[in-house]
Amino acid sequence: MAQLKRTANAVWHGTGKDGDGTLTTQSATLSSVPYSYIARFxxxxxxxxxxxxxxxHAGCFSMALAFMLSGAGFTPEEIKADAVLTMEGEGGGWRISAVKLTVRAKIPGIEPGKFQDLAAEAKANCPVSRVLNAEITLDAALA
Incomplete structure (x- = not known):
């Protein structure tokens, strides 16, 4: 079984509300990027x-859809995906309750029904969708 690992690092200083921190990713695309209570809430x-x-989630879904389209014989010109994440207070803490994916795509030669089927499959099977314990909705349309 193939396995892929990615890493990230967080450093935090101070209290939850008054402190701050930095995030760094393995690729260094994020390198000591600041984060804080005020940036979060x-x-x-x-x-x-x-x-x-x-x-x-937006990136994972877009790439999954591109792979599915290619596998079905279509070459997307453009896939634009937005993800709106909703976090709700629950029992003295917070949880991610929902993500709304909105996609607009330019795909020559595809029928709308086939596009809807592939977009739904990408939503259900992209790794980020599969790891989230949240309601995931999809608004998909051809541009």
């Missing part, structure tokens, strides 16, 4: 875990 500068999960 407000509009402060820096990133946050939920924003990164939304980005990962």
């Amino acid at each position: 407000g509009d402060g500068k820096g990133t946050n875990p939920e924003e990164l999960i939304a980005a990962a």
Whole structure:
């Protein structure tokens, strides 16, 4: 069985509300990127875990859809995916409750029904969808 590992590192200083930290990824695409309470729960500068999960989900879904389209004999010109992640307070903590994926794609020669089928399959089977314990909805349309 094939196996793939990716790594990331987080460093935090101070309390949860007043502290701050940095995130670094194996590829160094993120290298000591700041994150903080205000970036997570407000509009402060820096990133946050939920924003990164939304980005990962949009990217994972787009790539999964591209592979499925190619496997079905279609070459996408463009796949634009947005992910809106919802986090809700629950029992004194927080949980990711939902992700809404919206995709608009330019795919020459595909019938709308076939596109809908492949988009639903990509939503169900991309690795990020499979790891999330959240309601995932999809709004897919050809551009």
